[in-house]
Amino acid sequence: MALTGLFLCIFLIAHLAGNLQLLDMSPGGQLKFNAYAKFMTTFPLVKAVSYLLYASILFHAFDGLLLAMQNRKARPIKYAYEKANASSKWFSRQMALLGTLVLVFIVIHMKQFWYEMHWGPLGMDADGNKDLYTLVAFSFTQLWYVVLYVIMMGVLAFHLMHGFASAFQSLGLNHPRYMPIIKNVGVFFAVIVPIFFALIPVWMFINA
Amino acid sequence: MGNMKLTLKIWRQNGPKAKGELNTYPVNDVSEDMSFLEMLDVLNDDLVRKGEEPIAFDHDCREGICGSCSLFINGEAHGPGRMITTCQLHMRKFKDGDTIHVEPWRAEAFPVIKDLAVDRGAFDRIQAAGGFVSVNTSGNLVDGNAVPIPKADADTAFDAATCIGCGACVATCTNSSAMLFVAAKVSQFALLPQGKPEAKRRVLAMVEQMDKEGFGNCSNTGACEVECPKGISLEHIARMNREYLAASVTKE
Numbered sequence: 001m002a003l004t005g006l007f008l009c010i011f012l013i014a015h016l017a018g019n020l021q022l023l024d025m026s027p028g029g030q031l032k033f034n035a036y037a038k039f040m041t042t043f044p045l046v047k048a049v050s051y052l053l054y055a056s057i058l059f060h061a062f063d064g065l066l067l068a069m070q071n072r073k074a075r076p077i078k079y080a081y082e083k084a085n086a087s088s089k090w091f092s093r094q095m096a097l098l099g100t101l102v103l104v105f106i107v108i109h110m111k112q113f114w115y116e117m118h119w120g121p122l123g124m125d126a127d128g129n130k131d132l133y134t135l136v137a138f139s140f141t142q143l144w145y146v147v148l149y150v151i152m153m154g155v156l157a158f159h160l161m162h163g164f165a166s167a168f169q170s171l172g173l174n175h176p177r178y179m180p181i182i183k184n185v186g187v188f189f190a191v192i193v194p195i196f197f198a199l200i201p202v203w204m205f206i207n208a
Numbered sequence: 209m210g211n212m213k214l215t216l217k218i219w220r221q222n223g224p225k226a227k228g229e230l231n232t233y234p235v236n237d238v239s240e241d242m243s244f245l246e247m248l249d250v251l252n253d254d255l256v257r258k259g260e261e262p263i264a265f266d267h268d269c270r271e272g273i274c275g276s277c278s279l280f281i282n283g284e285a286h287g288p289g290r291m292i293t294t295c296q297l298h299m300r301k302f303k304d305g306d307t308i309h310v311e312p313w314r315a316e317a318f319p320v321i322k323d324l325a326v327d328r329g330a331f332d333r334i335q336a337a338g339g340f341v342s343v344n345t346s347g348n349l350v351d352g353n354a355v356p357i358p359k360a361d362a363d364t365a366f367d368a369a370t371c372i373g374c375g376a377c378v379a380t381c382t383n384s385s386a387m388l389f390v391a392a393k394v395s396q397f398a399l400l401p402q403g404k405p406e407a408k409r410r411v412l413a414m415v416e417q418m419d420k421e422g423f424g425n426c427s428n429t430g431a432c433e434v435e436c437p438k439g440i441s442l443e444h445i446a447r448m449n450r451e452y453l454a455a456s457v458t459k460e
C-alpha cells in the first residue's frame with residue numbers, strides 16, 4: 001500500500017507538471033501540448049513506467065479494498081453510540097470510500113482522454129500530431145465536467161491528507177524529529193497538488 | 209451523599225451466544241467523587257436487592273495498573289478523558305441528568321462473555337507467541353544490570369512496557385486493529401540487548417498470531433494513541449513495521 005501510494009504521489013507531480021502546459025491556451029501552446037502528449041504515449045521509457053503505473057493503481061486499489069473488507073469483518077457488531085471524531089479524523093477512517101471515488105474518477109478520466117488518445121477518432125494539428133488539446137479544451141467547456149473535476153480533486157485532497165504521512169508510518173519511518181515535518185509536507189502536498197489540478201479545467205472553462 | 213441522577217443505557221447479554229440489547233437503568237444518588245466502577249457497584253447493589261441479575265463487568269486493581277476494566281462509555285474507550293482507565297474515570301466528568309451509553313469492547317477477536325465483560329485471551333496468545341526472552345536459569349544467569357544499556361533506549365523500552373493490555377486500542381480503532389498493543393510488546397524487547405537474539409522470530413510470530421486472532425489491519429488513523437491510558441506512542445508501531453519488514457526479508 002505504502003510503496004504504491006507513494007509511487008502514485010510521485011506520478012501526480014509528473015502528471016501535474018505536464019498538464020500545467022494546458023494553461024497556455026495560445027495556438028503555440030496547443031502544438032506544444034500535443035507534441036508532449038505524443039512523446040508521453042510513444043517514448044519507450046515513458047511507456048515502461050506507464051505500465052508500472054497501471055499495475056500500481058490496480059494493486060493499490062485491490063489491496064486497499066481487500067484490507068478494508070477484512071477490517072469490516074474484524075468488527076461484526078458496531079457500537080450503538082460512537083464518538084469516532086474524538087480520537088481520529090473522518091478522512092483517515094474513510095480511505096476506502098475516498099479511494100473508491102478516486103478510482104471511479106480515474107476510470108472516467110482515462111476513458112475521456114487516455115482511451116481517446118490511444119484509440120479514439122482524434123483530428124490532427126498543424127504539426128501532424130494527434131490533437132488531444134482540442135478534445136481537452138472542448139471537454140472543459142462543459143460545466144458539469146469542470147464541476148466533477150473540481151469535486152474529485154477535493155476527494156483526492158482528503159485521500160492524500162491522510163495517505164501521504166500514513167505511507168511513511170507504514171514503512172516504519174517515524175522519528176520524533178522528522179514526523180512533524182513529514183506531516184506538514186503531507187498536508188501541503190495534499191492541498192497544493194489538487195488545487196493546481198483543479199485550476200486547469202477552471203482556467204480553460206473561463207478562458208474558452 | 210449523592211447529588212446526581214443519571215440514565216444509563218447498558219449492553220446486556222446473557223452469554224457468548226445470546227442476543228444482547230441495550231437496557232435502560234436510572235441511577236440516583238451518584239456522587240461526583242465516585243469512580244465510574246463505583247457508580248456501577250451502586251447500580252448492581254440496587255439490582256441485587258431487587259432480585260435482578262447484576263451487570264457483569266471486568267475490574268481488579270481499580271487504580272489504573274492492571275488493565276482489567278474496559279467499557280466503551282459514551283462513544284469512547286474508557287469514557288471521556290485522556291490517559292485514564294475506567295476505574296480512574298470520576299463521575300464529576302458527567303452532569304446531573306446525563307444519559308450515558310455503556311457498551312463492551314467491540315471486536316471479532318474480543319467475544320463477549322457476559323454483558324460488558326469480553327474475552328481478551330487473544331492478547332495472551334499473542335504474548336505467548338513471542339512476547340518473552342528465553343533466559344538460561346541453570347545457574348549461570350547473567351545479572352541484568354551488568355549489561356550496559358543507553359539511557360534513551362532503556363527509557364523508550366520502559367515506555368513500551370507500561371502497556372497494561374487493556375484493549376482500548378482495539379476497541380477504539382475503526383478497524384479493530386491490535387497494532388498498538390503488539391507494537392508495545394515487541395518494542396519493549398526489541399530495544400534491549402536481552403531481546404535482540406530473538407527479535408526477528410518474535411516480531412514475525414507475534415504478528416502472525418495477531419492476524420490469526422482476527423484483528424483488523426492498521427491504517428494509521430491514530431485513534432489508539434489518543435485513547436491509550438498509558439500514552440503508548442505510534443512510534444512503537446513504526447518500530448514494529450521496521451522490525452517486521454527487516455525480519456521478513458532476512459529470515460532464513
Ligand code: HEM
Nearest residue numbers: 002005008009061064095096099100103163166167170427
Ligand atoms: C492518484 C491516486 C492515489 C494516490 C496518490 C493514493 C495514495 C495513497 C497513499 C500514499 C496511501 C497511504 C498508504 C499507507 O498508509 O501505507 C493510500 C492509502 C489507501 N488508498 Fe490510495 N491513493 C490513490 C488512489 C487510490 C485508489 C484508486 C484506491 C481504491 C479504491 C485507494 C485506496 C486506498 C486505501 C483503502 C488506503 C488505506 C489503506 C491502508 O492504509 O491500510 N487509493 N493511498
Ligand code: SF4
Nearest residue numbers: 371372374375377436
Ligand atoms: S497499547 Fe495502550 S490501549 Fe492498547 S492494550 Fe496497551 S495500554 Fe491498553
Ligand code: FES
Nearest residue numbers: 268270275277295
Ligand atoms: S481495574 Fe485495574 S486498570 Fe482499571
